[in-house]
Amino acid sequence: MLSRNRGLLNQFIRYFCVGGISALADWSLFYVLHLKIGYHYIAAAAGSFILSVIVNFFLGREFVFKNQCKFNASLEALSILAINTTGLLLDLLIIALAIELAHIDPMTAKIGATGLVFFWNFLLRRWWLYSC
Template sequence: MLSPNSGLYNQFLRYFCVGGISALVDWGLFYALHLMVGLHYIAAASGSFVVSVIVNFFLGREFVFKNQCKFNAKIEALSIVAMNTTGLLFDLLIMSLAIKLAHVHPVAAKIGATGLVFIWNFSIRRWWLYRQTF
């Protein structure tokens, strides 16, 4: 269990704040692209996700993981792209299943998928990229 005094707790709390900012960027842009511009939800979700990943990368690197990557900046950025591409695939799969099988509204599906992908992104960045144990 996470203790409020643990490094993991504090780091998770910071990542939650950074993730919240990134999620607002993702959801706002998804809403604009899908409902206002009329893009298909897959295209809108892909575009909004990419922008939110950029926001998350810079904020997460500075405020959560404090530039403690075990690799150089180029490898770090490529790793983030690979991890978040996997996250995008999870996001799109969860959204598609929710929309097609459960008839969930695309915006609600996007919000639910974001929550699940958030856990993936934090875990893989902490464990693999920044080599910090749980």
């Protein structure tokens, strides 16, 4: 039991590092698109989220989950797309609610949404996609 939990902890730490790199890409592009170029926060959040998904897919596949179920790349990518599409919808909903209802700064809302969606993505990848 201890080694199983240690494996989960190690995997979570690796996912946290990969997620951090993905989050930096997400936040950087959101900042540029929304605060520098002037795109609406929903369009900026959607575009930056897509970049983070691409970064996360490649880094997560290589350093965290290592395609442990031996999926073909297309099936794995489609499954991750499904998980991340829901994650994108959650991200946009959280951002919109935080900005419109709670009057939270857009960058702060984006960072908070990223944190919540991070757990969604890890849990679904760990216990659904890579549960083999």
